[in-house]
Amino acid sequence: MIDITKLKFDEKGLIPAIVVDTVSKKVLTLAYMNEESLKITMEKNLTCFWSRSRNELWLKGETSGNYQKVVSITADCDYDALVVEVEPMGPACHLGKESCFHNDLYANPEKQSFALNGLYQLLQGRKENLPEGSYTTYLFQKGIDKILKKVGEENTEVIIAAKAGDKKETIYELADLCYHAMVLMVEMGISIKDVHNELASRHIIDKKVKQEKMTK
Numbered sequence: 779m780i781d782i783t784k785l786k787f788d789e790k791g792l793i794p795a796i797v798v799d800t801v802s803k804k805v806l807t808l809a810y811m812n813e814e815s816l817k818i819t820m821e822k823n824l825t826c827f828w829s830r831s832r833n834e835l836w837l838k839g840e841t842s843g844n845y846q847k848v849v850s851i852t853a854d855c856d857y858d859a860l861v862v863e864v865e866p867m868g869p870a871c872h873l874g875k876e877s878c879f880h881n882d883l884y885a886n887p888e889k890q891s892f893a894l895n896g897l898y899q900l901l902q903g904r905k906e907n908l909p910e911g912s913y914t915t916y917l918f919q920k921g922i923d924k925i926l927k928k929v930g931e932e933n934t935e936v937i938i939a940a941k942a943g944d945k946k947e948t949i950y951e952l953a954d955l956c957y958h959a960m961v962l963m964v965e966m967g968i969s970i971k972d973v974h975n976e977l978a979s980r981h982i983i984d985k986k987v988k989q990e991k992m993t994k
Contacts, residue, residue, distance in 0.1 A: 784857050793859065795808070795809050797809065797864055801970060806876070816851075850862075851863075902964055905918045905965070917961050
């Protein structure tokens with residue numbers, strides 16, 4: 779851990795803070811902190827910024843309810859910028875968007891980014907709109923029993939491929955299993971964050987168990 783006195787605030791006493799969703803790693807906003815707002819952020823574990831337009835402290839979510847629970851704060855190599863990982867409790871943007879960065883400017887046609895959150899949102903769209911000719915639509919229309927059957931089938935395919943020692947086939951079948959598992963999640967209203975939080979809680983328990991064993 780570094781000392782806050784090592785941070786390099788600018789001539790106005792401010793330092794840029796890039797706020798990132800701790801689960802999706804998506805950039806939510808770019809704001810500014812002064813020393814006081816940074817201390818409040820660390821004390822409350824909620825993001826607090828300095829509003830340059832209003833010239834006052836600004837606790838994110840105080841009026842909207844869209845608080846941001848702080849997970850970690852990291853300074854860059856020059857100590858003049860911060861990355862703040864948070865658990866957002868609502869949209870980060872005043873326009874109601876998940877992120878302030880939603881105006882696409884350029885996309886390399888040769889590169890296509892992929893993220894589990896993007897796939898999850900696509901599946902949600904399939905469930906809501908049920909476009910014709912979509913396999914995902916077919917699954918949602920058939921319902922939970924069909925989805926569970928496919929999850930079971932893909933699980934078996936993973937076991938068969940892994941037992942045969944076929945790494946490439948195992949990867950292929952794992953991808954199929956993940957896709958069908960996410961269809962199940964959407965069907966049941968289970969979010970990626972729900973699963974993330976469950977895994978995180980198990981990590982804490984596992985860490986405690988290891989520490990207990992070491993002290994015995």
